[in-house]
Structures are given as structure tokens and as C-alpha cells.
Amino acid sequence: MNCERHNRNLSALLDGRLGRREEARLRHHLADCRRCASDLEEIKRSRDLLRALPDPEPSPDFWKETYRSIRTVQMTQRRRRTRMAGRYAVYTALALVLAAAVLIPRSPEIRIPPIRRTAVTTLNPDALVALLASFETEIPLADSGSLGYAHTSGIASDWANDHQLDIQ
Amino acid sequence: MLSAVKSLRQSDAERFEHLVREHEAGIYRVAFRLCGNRDDTEDLVQETLLEAFRAFNRFRIGSHFDRWVYRIMRNTHIDRVRRKPKCRVESLDSNFATQTDAQCARDVPARHSEPDLRLMARTLDGPIQKALDDLPEDFKAVVILSDIEELTYEEISRIIGCPIGTVRSRLHRGRTILKDRLKCYARI
Numbered sequence: 001m002n003c004e005r006h007n008r009n010l011s012a013l014l015d016g017r018l019g020r021r022e023e024a025r026l027r028h029h030l031a032d033c034r035r036c037a038s039d040l041e042e043i044k045r046s047r048d049l050l051r052a053l054p055d056p057e058p059s060p061d062f063w064k065e066t067y068r069s070i071r072t073v074q075m076t077q078r079r080r081r082t083r084m085a086g087r088y089a090v091y092t093a094l095a096l097v098l099a100a101a102v103l104i105p106r107s108p109e110i111r112i113p114p115i116r117r118t119a120v121t122t123l124n125p126d127a128l129v130a131l132l133a134s135f136e137t138e139i140p141l142a143d144s145g146s147l148g149y150a151h152t153s154g155i156a157s158d159w160a161n162d163h164q165l166d167i168q
Numbered sequence: 169m170l171s172a173v174k175s176l177r178q179s180d181a182e183r184f185e186h187l188v189r190e191h192e193a194g195i196y197r198v199a200f201r202l203c204g205n206r207d208d209t210e211d212l213v214q215e216t217l218l219e220a221f222r223a224f225n226r227f228r229i230g231s232h233f234d235r236w237v238y239r240i241m242r243n244t245h246i247d248r249v250r251r252k253p254k255c256r257v258e259s260l261d262s263n264f265a266t267q268t269d270a271q272c273a274r275d276v277p278a279r280h281s282e283p284d285l286r287l288m289a290r291t292l293d294g295p296i297q298k299a300l301d302d303l304p305e306d307f308k309a310v311v312i313l314s315d316i317e318e319l320t321y322e323e324i325s326r327i328i329g330c331p332i333g334t335v336r337s338r339l340h341r342g343r344t345i346l347k348d349r350l351k352c353y354a355r356i
Contacts (some may be wrong), residue, residue, distance in 0.1 A: 011340035015314075017321060043343050046350045049296060050315040053287035055193055056200040059210060063192060066214050067185055070221050074181045077222075 010040045014047065090148055184224050188217060191234040194317065198238055201312045202245050204301040212248065216241040235319070239327045242309050251307060292350075299349035307342030314339050 006029045012018050013026055030037045188195070199216070200209040220227075220240050227236055289296070300308055309328060313319045314335075321339075325332045 008340060011343050012336055042223045042347045042351060046347045047315045048285055049289050053293060054290050055197055058196055064218060069214060073221055095188055114264055
């Protein structure tokens with residue numbers, strides 16, 4: 001039992017990780033216990049072997065390819081960041097537009113009357129007289145039975161009177 | 169403004185590459201001892217470094233870059249081992265079958281009057297790696313970081329993410345298993 005406990009501390013002794021008292025106790029035990037002393041020696045030897053192992057050689061182009069992969073990842077990251085930035089800009093603009101639509105109070109509706117287009121014609125008096133003359137129709141007067149004629153230029157004759165035109 | 173941000177990013181990538189170049193040997197060595205063969209090692213190193221590059225903004229300037237990469241590597245390796253069905257993941261409590269002296273006697277090289285440790289390690293690289301490969305992952309990482317990379321218990325504890333007491337006990341158990349496996353060589 002005592003030997004087991006001491007044996008567990010052999011690695012720590014080797015690495016100088018034991019307290020002074022503990023180390024003294026273990027060294028005292030090692031002086032008497034051949035098994036633990038032998039274990040310590042073997043652990044030390046195998047540790048020394050591990051430390052003396054040669055460095056493994058990588059494939060000829062291994063590091064070149066590794067650095068190339070790292071640069072590819074870097075490019076991908078940059079592209080992704082740019083894409084994300086663009087996407088965020090669009091989302092932000094949309095959010096602002098939506099927020100503006102919701103938050104800004106609506107102004108009363110303003111109705112704009114339709115524009116009326118009117119045709120403007122200019123008539124000179126002579127042409128107008130000729131026009132009015134063409135309105136003259138000869139209608140027999142039924143009541144008189146005579147062959148008298150009446151001017152029935154209607155609106156045209158009224159308009160002519162108003163404008164002091166002589167229509168005969 | 170944009171060009172300043174761009175140059176900052178560029179310098180980040182360059183700084184990362186510079187740091188990797190400084191620690192190439194250690195990074196490859198740890199990966200190789202964890203995996204045991206070149207193909208898996210190179211996959212692990214690439215995966216680890218790409219992961220590290222993506223997380224480089226979390227790396228604290230002034231801290232040890234190699235320790236930071238080892239932590240990522242260790243997690244990446246554990247994930248890979250779990251993903252690979254053919255890999256054997258052993259319980260820490262399982263009894264570890266050890267080779268008998270008779271089994272490994274065939275591999276023992278000729279005795280030298282004054283054995284050169286480095287030469288012996290080179291000669292025994294295969295059997296030592298085999299013994300490492302057979303260690304449970306938790307023990308293996310601690311043994312590699314302590315006995316090959318010569319990190320302190322505190323550094324290993326931060327890399328593995330466990331208390332120093334656990335590092336100490338895992339290291340001792342790992343070394344004991346290795347010692348039993350390498351007994352016949354260690355006696356030379």
C-alpha cells in the first residue's frame with residue numbers, strides 16, 4: 001500500500017514537482033524498494049527516448065500547400081464580409097424605408113382638379129357675318145298663309161343682336 | 169478608412185503566417201506523434217491551422233502561439249478520432265494489455281557498448297510511435313506535450329483544459345504504460 005502511493009509519485013519526482021518533505025520521503029522509500037527504484041529508472045529511460053526522437057519530415061510541398069490554403073480561406077472570408085456588408089446595407093435601407101412609412105404621420109390628401117382644356121377660336125367679324133348668313137333658312141309661315149319669310153337664325157340672330165351686327 | 173481596415177486584415181494574415189513559420193517544426197511534430205502517420209498528420213495540421221486562422225482574432229498577442237495552436241490541435245484531433253469509426257477509443261479505466269518481453273525481444277536492436285540515445289531513438293522510432301499510438305488519447309496528449317514538447321504541467325493543463333492534478337496522474341499513468349511497452353528497449 002505504501003509502495004503503491006510512493007510509486008504514483010515517481011513521475012512527479014522526475015519532473016521536480018514534489019514538495020521537499022514528500023520528495024525526502026520518496027527518496028527514503030526508493031533506497032529500500034528495488035521495484036520502485038527500477039520503475040523510476042525505466043520511466044526516466046523511456047522519457048529520454050521520447051525526448052530524443054527525431055523530428056518527422058513533412059511532404060516536400062506540404063507547407064507551401066498549407067499556406068496557400070490559409071490564403072484561400074482569407075480570400076473567402078473577405079468576399080463573405082463584403083457580401084455580408086452589402087446585404088446589411090440593403091436590409092438597413094429597407095428597414096429605414098419601412099420605419100419611415102410607419103412612423104411619419106400622413107398629410108391630408110390634396111386633390112388636384114383636372115385640367116380643362118378649352119378650344120379657343122378667333123373669328124373675325126366678316127367671317128362671322130358670312131357664317132350667320134348661312135344659318136338663314138327660309139321657312140314658310142304657316143299661319144299667315146302668305147309667302148312671308150321669317151328669320152329663324154335662332155341663337156345666331158340673338159348673338160348677332162347682342163353684338164350689334166346687322167343681319168338681314 | 170477602408171484601406172486602413174484592409175491593411176489591418178492583411179497584416180493579420182501575414183502575422184499569422186509568420187507565427188506559423190516560427191513554430192512549423194513543433195506543430196508538425198506534435199501532430200505527427202498524435203497521429204502516427206504522415207497522411208493523418210498533414211490533414212490534422214491543415215485542419216488545425218485553418219481553424220486557428222479563423223479564430224485568430226481571439227488569439228492574445230504576447231501569449232504563446234504554439235500552445236494556443238496545440239489546444240486547437242488537440243480538440244481537432246479528438247473530433248477526428250471520434251469521427252473515424254476505425255480508430256480505437258479506449259476508456260481511461262480499461263486494463264491496458266502490455267507486450268511481454270518475449271514479444272518485443274525480436275525488435276531489440278544489437279547492444280552497443282556506449283549507446284547513443286539519439287541514434288537509439290531514431291532506430292526505435294517505429295516501436296516508440298507504436299507504443300504511443302496504443303495509448304488512450306488523453307494519456308497520449310499529456311505524454312507528448314510533457315515528454316516531447318517539454319511543456320510544464322500548468323501549460324499542459326491549459327491546453328488540455330483539466331486541473332494540474334489530472335495532468336499529473338494522466339502523465340504518470342501514460343508513462344507507466346509506455347515504460348511497460350518500452351521496457352525491453354529502455355534496458356538497453
